[in-house]
Amino acid sequence: MRHIHQRLQLYTQGNDTYIFIPPDAVGAQSLTLHRASGELALNPPHSLPPSARRSGKIIYGILGIISLSLSEYVIVMTGREFKGRLMGHDIYRATDFDLLPLNPNINVFNPPHPVEAHLLALVRSHLTGGVFFFSYTWDLTRRLQAQWETREKDADRPFWETADDRFFWNKFLQTRLIELTIGNSSQNLSPYILPIMYGTFDIRNAVLHGRTMQICLISRRSRFRAGTRYFRRGIDHDGHVANFNETEQLLLVEDDGAAQAAGGEFGTQMSFVQIRGSVPVFWAEVNTLRYKPDLQVMDLQDTSDMMRKHLQEQVSIYGPQALVNLVNRKGHEQPVKEAFERYVSQLNLPDVRYQYFDFHNECKHMRWDRISVLIDELETDLKRYGYFHLTSNEPESVRLQRGTVRTNCMDNLDRTNVVQAALARWTLNQQLKSLGILPPDGTIDAYEGISQDFREMWADHADAIANAYGGSGALKSDFTRTSKRTRKGLFEDGVKSLLRYFKNNFFDGARQDGFDLIAGNWVPRKTPASSMFLVTDPRPLVTRSMPVLASFSLFMICAGLTLPRTSDYSLFYYFLVWFALLSLALIFITIHGIDYVSWPRLIPSTEYIYYTGPGFRSAHHGKGFGGDDRPKTRSGTTMSAKWLNSGRKRTTAVEEGEKKRVD
Structure with missing residues (x-):
């Protein structure tokens, strides 16, 4: 080469x-x-x-x-x-x-x-x-x-x-x-021409029963439909899904009683590959400043075709697929689970098997050992798919990996990380047993050194993927690092969840624009004046003024509470005025929450924010007093649609020269 x-x-x-x-x-x-x-x-x-x-x-x-x-x-x-x-x-x-x-x-x-x-x-x-x-x-x-x-x-x-x-x-x-x-x-x-990869890489040395080995973990992030948590969900019209990652765990082992091979290569090389990706239907979550965004599932005519295209591509690359779905069966996530199952059932692809696991229900009350139930259900597939095994003294491979497990939850982060780590641990045990390094009933959990390295690698890998997509480290990482769920871990998860909330609502718009610019999804025109919408705020004055009013009112309230008094007059009316103005500003911001989210500007999200076709919508929060009647009113929702599209002509990408997809 x-x-x-x-x-x-x-x-x-x-x-x-x-x-x-x-x-x-x-x-x-x-x-x-x-x-x-x-x-x-x-x-x-x-x-x-x-x-x-x-x-x-x-x-x-x-x-x-x-x-x-x-x-x-x-x-x-x-x-x-x-x-x-x-x-x-x-x-x-x-x-x-x-x-x-x-x-x-x-x-x-x-x-x-x-x-x-x-x-x-x-x-x-x-x-x-x-x-x-x-x-x-x-x-x-x-x-x-x-x-x-x-x-x-x-x-x-x-x-x-x-x-x-x-x-x-x-x-x-x-x-x-x-x-x-x-x-x-x-x-x-x-x-x-130097290709670079966005993802993770970690490699650790280990010695087990006198055998020198290395464990390596590599995660590769797809450049197609790349982006941030709430601005890239589901599938697109090319069959690509959001947050798609291929994760490869490598086990490299010296030959028994032999020195390391020339060039630093190990005599035995093993590889186990898993993939993750967003639920392959058209869906989104619309930020409105609420902790739980509005869920939107869109039943489009080409949903079946795009899901078929996506799954068939995975089969052509990796072989048969076991689809492990960890989305909750109740509550906010239920419509996404039902849409996934409905389309998978309609397609009925021969090399695709669907496996549902109710993660939160099965593992509630910190019963994380219940993940073994899922592994038992997948054991037949795991043994049939196998792993790649190559030895230096054989011209052909000992075995090939003939299929993969595709895991997803809502974000393909926290629950997915826990399950993928568990599957990787199970496979690593099988590999070490096949080499005679572990006894038939052995497990790496009995050897603290290699077990700790394994947990740390997967926890660091989980944090990196979660930071890239969600804006914070992975939740439930205490279980990945220690094999135990702790109260300290629950507290840390709360802090990470708040960090994700602020980043997803107030910072991810610019991050998404960065993805689209580097990936070539949007190409600037050579006339910067035509792109002034990137650096101006076209929202109405009343919308822009409300955060200022809320901040000033809060300052005046704090001043009234802390500064020394210069008269004996009651401050009742003083506080009444400033509390009233603060309440008015907060109510307005809540009702028009969608106008205060940091939205992507290069490729606006209006396609799903104001979707009115068949499907499911949990609510229409944050769109002003008109709610989902935005096209019929002159309220705040009409202004939202206007400013999100300002500075753009409704012409084709070829005519404008702004969008360019790299295939």
């Missing part, structure tokens, strides 16, 4: 070019980017112009090129952190980034237009807030079995060609480099 340059030295030639030179690759071609035209070209070795000036920073990879309103920018990685060595390959996390403008008149820290400044802030926020992993010599986007099955075909192919398209996070950013490389042997930029 062709190599990727691990270090690049940046040179600039006035305001004309950026030149990237690989200092460690003898005889390698350098890459020149002409700033005026955006043209990329490879140069002969040792052809640096004498007028070029060297930059002080070492670049560890080019993530790609992004086009904003006033300029294009090269996104480069200027910091990396070594995270571990997997089968002889170094794995890194990207830590620092720089944006190099092509337009010489642009200062990335002080752009000349507020729209450009806003878009740059979205890019920086996404890069610094994300968790990106990569390797120069190992395809981190693909599971071990997939790499082994195509090893001969991929031997001389560059990484960007072999990478799993779902987990090639910077695929859109690398579009220009890839397009220039395809079919152009004289301009092969493959050594400069």
Whole structure:
């Protein structure tokens, strides 16, 4: 497989070019980017112009090129952190980034237009807030079995060609480099195209009964329908689901009595893969500042087709599927469970089996041992699907994994994490027994060292996925870390739930915009004036003034209670006025709560907020006095629809050039 340059030295030639030179690759071609035209070209070795000036920073990879309103920018990685060595390959996390403008008149820290400044802030926020992993010599986007099955075909192919398209996070950013490389042997930029993965990576060493081993946990997040908790739910019209993650647990074991294999590889390699993803129907939860958002399930004509497309894709990739649904059978979540079951029953796909587990009811009163009931119900599937097993002294694999368990709860976070960790533990025990490391009735729980590492890995993995999607660490992580549910854990879950509430309601709009910008779901026009809706607040004055009124009223009440008195007059009427104004402001904010949520601005959420077709809607809170009669009234709900769509013409994506989906 062709190599990727691990270090690049940046040179600039006035305001004309950026030149990237690989200092460690003898005889390698350098890459020149002409700033005026955006043209990329490879140069002969040792052809640096004498007028070029060297930059002080070492670049560890080019993530790609992004086009904003006033300029294009090269996104480069200027910091990396070594995270571990997997089968002889170094794995890194990207830590620092720089944006190099092509337009010489642009200062990335002080752009000349507020729209450009806003878009740059979205890019920086996404890069610094994300968790990106990569390797120069190992395809981190693909599971071990997939790499082994195509090893001969991929031997001389560059990484960007072999990478799993779902987990090639910077695929859109690398579009220009890839397009220039395809079919152009004289301009092969493959050594400069570095795929990165958004997810988790952890690897631990262990010794059990004299056998040296490593346990590695990798989670890969799909770039399709990516986003935040309440702004990306369910399925889309391409069959992609929100918060889709592939999780691979690797077990690497030295051969009995033998030293570690050459190159740092272990003689026995095992892989167990699970997946998670949102319930594959059209549904959403509409934020209204209430702790429980309004639930919306949309019965669209193509729901069955999109669910079939999604499930058949998973079957084609992983084999037969066991769908484990952990959504509650009662209360707020019930309609989502019923919709899932109804469509699965209608499709009746041959390689898909549905398994429901009432998590909260089965495990109530901290009876977390009841998860064993689900494992017993899945045991036949787990044994039939198996895991991937490869040994260094055998030309063929010992066994293949022929199916996967797809787990989901409402968010695919907390309950899903607990169940996936339990399934991974069960499989790890089976693997160690098959190697003779554990006795037939043994379990890793009897060995505190390896058991603790296992729990910590899965707990850290759960926190990372929950932070990326929900805005806080995972709930129930005390059980994952200690195998016990504690009162301290319940308190910590309460704090995390409040943190999720504030982030989901007041900060996630900008985070969602960052996802859509980096993934290429929305492409800015070259006229920043047409995107002023990104930096202006079109809400009516009365709507904008209510938080100010509430804050000032609260300040005046606190002042009346704490400041020294200068007269003997009663403060009854003083407090009456300010309490009345505070109450008025809070009531208005509650009734019009939808106007105070931080909504995405690049791709508005009006499609499901004001959905009026068949399906289920739990309530119409926060839309003003008109509620679901928004189209018939001039109340606050009408204003909500107006400001959410302001600054946009109802034309097609091709006509506007604003939306672009990367397939």
